[in-house]
Amino acid sequence: MDEARWIGTTLAAARPQAVAALLRYFRDLDLAEEAFQEACLRALKTWPQNGPPRDASAWLIFVGRNVALDTVRRRAKQTALPPEEALSDTEDAEAAIAERMDGAHYRDDVLRLLFICCHPELPATQQIALALRIVSGLSVGQIARAFLVSEAAMEQRITRAKARIARAQSGEDGVPFEAPGPVERAERLGVVAAMIYLVFNEGYSAAGDASNAREALTEEAIRLARLLLRLFQAEPEIMGLTALMLLQQARAEARFDRDGAVILLDNQDRALWNRAMISEGLALLDKAVRHRQPGPYQVQAAIAALHARAARPEDTDWAQIDLLYGTLEIMQPSPVITLNRAVAIAKLRGPEAALAMVDPLGDRLSGYFHYHGVRGALLMQLGRTREAREGFMTAISLATTAAEAAHIRSHLDGLT
Amino acid sequence: MLYTLLCYHQEDVVCAWTKEEDDAVMERLAVVQERLARAGKLGPVARLLPTTAATTLRKDQDPPLVLDGPFAETKEQLLGFYILDCENLEEALGIARELGAANPGGSYEIRPVGLFHDGGARP
Known part of the structure; x- marks a missing residue:
């Protein structure tokens, strides 16, 4: 990696901490951002000569704070900037500030x-x-x-x-700056x-x-x-x-075909799933579960993990997924969750049982693309072609991306 | 003599690499590793998952304390490591407790391995 690129990545990585600390000093978003920008400019000038600082965030905070203090002072009463060398020679002060923070x-x-x-x-x-x-x-x-x-x-x-x-x-009502x-x-x-x-x-x-x-x-x-x-x-x-x-993003490469149409989970090439992301996702979930404080993100991650663990679609533990959706419905009641649960029910008990779950959601989800898509697919499985076509047509009219529309169109083409 | 090379870097910077940058680094490393392996000099190589995936077992107390996150004290030094094949974190923690009972004091950081190959060199 060349030097400019390395400095760029370091500045980007240090940014959240540096801007956040500068905001605490100045209590002004614009001033904090300006100070950070100015500190970055100085970094681009001095790092290639003096070498990178030990703690990039602390360096940027220190330099940024001086620069912004100066701006504030100058605005108040036209005083001169300190010489560049004074700001570059920050090693000792930087170490002190790093310890305090x-x-x-x-x-x-x-x-x-x-x-x-x-x-x-x-x-x-x-x-x-x-x-x-x-x-x-x-x-x-x-x-x-x-x-x-x-x-x-x-x-x-x-x-x-x-x-x-x-x-x-x-x-x-401002957000206070105390801890x-x-x-x-x-x-x-x-x-x-x-x-x-x-x-x-x-x-x-x-x-x-x-x-x-x-x-x-x-x-x-x-x-x-x-x-x-x-x-x-x-x-x-x-x-x-x-x-x-991580578990959702791991499937990114497999989610769309060459024409950009959606590929459903069942039909994805699982060899394209990103194994490193899956390992990290599973490891984090494993850590989370030890706390025995379940919450909606953990439950959704657990559902995604069951998909990630299945080598083939038919290995998916749909019964467990159904249970987890049931937990999620209690934590955050929502018709969208019930709709997702119906997909698991279709796998476990067939399209009829799933349709019985989906139909009552019509009032609340009539403007929701996935409702009509899922319902159309269930009707299609039951051989109710005319109703399936209607469902798919409604879905297409509600699609928000070309990929969604293309996916439904492929269903329509399959209807005889 | 077998030597261990411990790899240190700034995690937030490495995590900010694009996929292309990461791939490029891994490719360049593979060239060197390949040469070392051919010379019979390469032992196991592991790339660890981020420290956010780490758990630490502090065995300086009884029963040992399980903490989220990487080992953070600086007054202790890295003296060795194990690579274990476990079903999940619970199993890994079980083994760590067992080892900890045999050798109390200090800590074990338990970190999943993201990438592993067994270089083939033997002492």
Whole structure:
């Protein structure tokens, strides 16, 4: 790896911690970001000469803080910048700061930064965009491509979201900068985990469509989850979330055919599944289960693990999957979960039993692509061709990606 | 004399490599490993899963304490390692406890292996 590339990766990896710590100092998102950018520029200048610092995050925080302090001072009363050498020679100060900032500090900083991006007043898409911009450091262009909007529109969206957060932070409801208590910390973790899973799904549901930009979101979500997990090592639901995303992402190569149509689990070439991701996912789930504190992410990961463990589709433990969906229905009652459970029931007890489960969901899921897709497939298995065709037609009209539509069309072509 | 080469690197940086970058590194390593294997100098090679997949058994107390995450103390040194073939973490922890009873004090970090090949060199 060449030097510029190495520095780039190091800066990207250090970003969440550095921006989060700078936010704690300055309590201002824009200033924290500017300070980080400026510190990065100095790193590009001095690292190739002086060699990389021992702790890149601490270096960036130290330099960024000085730079931003200076900006603040200059804004207040035009004082001069310190000479470049003073900032470059930071070895001693950097060591001191690294010692003061133990893991506990960093971890609440990063969590706070992520949590601030999840402000409840912001719609989910803005939360995701903001987290990708501020925490992950994706460019506005990259995020715009992932959301299939123009760069100008995304720029505006992010600026608005930031303004809203700045307003909220300056008011009484702002997220406090003191270390959170255990209950607060658990709440923040829950909200942040949900946001990370949204980032993942944004990428996962869009994969297969020509835009690779969206697929990068799944990788980014996994990176954020690993970051959280390194900071909060004993949280079973964070282990579950990371495992769930790894086990789903492991199937990425096998999910679409050459024309970009969806390939269902049963028909995927399992040799294309990513074994390293599966091993990591299974190991994390294994760790999570030891805590005996089940939660929705762990249960979903357990379902994904049963698929991952089956060498052939017919080896799948559908009875166990049915049980797990039953658990999930109790934890988070939702017609979508019942719909998924019906797929397991179809395997266990046949399409008729499954259809009996699916039909009552019609009221609540009539606008949901997968409802009509699953229902159509069950009707097809039962030989009720005319109704199956109707179901598939409705599904196509509700498809949100070309891959979904292509998959249903292949069913329609199979109907005689 | 058999030597062990312990590989240290910044995990958040390595995890941030793209698949292409990771593949490129592994390919370059494979060239060197291949040559070493031909010369009969290569023993087992393992690439470990991230530290987030690690569990630590502290055996400086009775009963030993199981902690999530990698071994973190710096006053103890790495003195050796085992490679075990286990069904799951519970089995691996069972073996670690047994070994810990025979040799109390210190810790075992239990980390799944992501990639393994048995180089073939024997002492």
